[in-house]
Amino acid sequence: MIGRTIYELTFYYWDENPENDDETFIAVYSAYELAQKGLEKFAEQPRFKGKREALFISEHELNVENSFWAEGFFTDE
Structure with a gap:
């Protein structure tokens, strides 16, 4: 499955x-x-209702390295 696209639904408020x-x-x-x-479904749930603009769909490719991960994880210490 090289390069298969998935779609992530997240909520940032x-x-x-x-x-x-x-x-x-x-x-x-x-x-x-x-x-x-x-x-559409989650936008009607009590936790998210009235905050539709805070729901996001992002596209990701499986088995493909992203340039923004080139440096790996970091901590804020």
Whole structure:
């Protein structure tokens, strides 16, 4: 499966009050259309309702290195 595309649905919400900030990984889909249906479904859930603009679909290729990972992980110490 070299180069197979997957679609990640995530929720990133930042508020003026940091106690309301919310970030979560929701699901991974094999097709964009499925991810879009998932976004529509989750946008109606109580946790996400009224925050549709904070739901994101991102595209990733399996088995393909991304240039933004060239340096690996880092810590903020």
